[in-house]
Amino acid sequence: MIVYAISSQKHSLKGIVVNGYGTYADPDIFKIVERLKQKSITKEKPIKRSEILKPLSREHHHALLLCWKIKNGLNKGVSPERIKKYADWFFKQHLLPHFDIEEKYVFIVLGDEHPMVKKAKGDHQHLIQLFTTDGNLEQKLQTIEETLQNHVRFEERTLFNEVQKYATESQLKDIETFHVEEKFEDNMADPFWV
Template sequence: MDNKKPIKRHEALKPLSRQHHFGLLFSWKIRKGFAENISVDRLKIYADWFFLQEIKPHFKLEEDYIFPILGAEHPLIERALKEHRHIERLFRDREDPQNSLSLLEEELEAHIRFEERVLFTEIQEMATKEELTKIDEIHFDAGSKEEYADPFWEQN
């Protein structure tokens, strides 16, 4: 039996963790789309929308406000930034969207799990009270307020 306790996340980081939840849902929706034989074009349109509405602003928040707590030379930050660039390339790929989407749903999920389980835990431990207060004062946009117009994942 798995006795893992839920991670106790500092209030200042909870909005970003909620955004991570949307990323995990994205991965699930792409997997479901493939399983339901939804056209790659429809999946790519959704991925493009998700990139602009969720991923791009989320990465900017992390890179501008969260990652500086550990510093650019910290190995965990180097890994996170490398993964950000790779995930962005997968979102932008037009040559082989089926392969990119397949890789994207796996790699985005793995990246989110790394940030939640390892990176945010380290940041939470290393951040000063002042740094966490500053993050808490930033008005995070917890993702897009608009619903995506084509909920392909709801099909039977």
């Protein structure tokens, strides 16, 4: 016999599960077995990205690697100046061109007034400001790391799914035509993250 005691404020659950069947401490709480079944049924499926948007998704992967490098560098005690030098290179070489393509060819699928597009453009402006203004360097790098990571996750999990849903063949063709994927070449002059 397998017995589990379970309590979760997040999922409003309390009780004991014996071999997958529940005995509950509070009868007003949802049945734990039903909640667990429901959770397993609503498990998110992997995102099927349009072939035309995959190159932009690969660029998002490199942006997430930048976030990891910043975080790793700060955790290792690397000087913020070294990290910022690399981050600025990445920003100029990869992020700015990426933002430009998204704003010219991807976001128009939904239109400038769409709330998701407004959020994404606002994120772009905030990131540009973070990269180009002065301030406490270590704090700024932490903010860049968090903001960029949240932005990429939003675009990948939410915005791009919406774009895929509503894009016309002509719009997808424009994205494919004007976004030329290049092989990513990292700046290994000072690999502070290793």
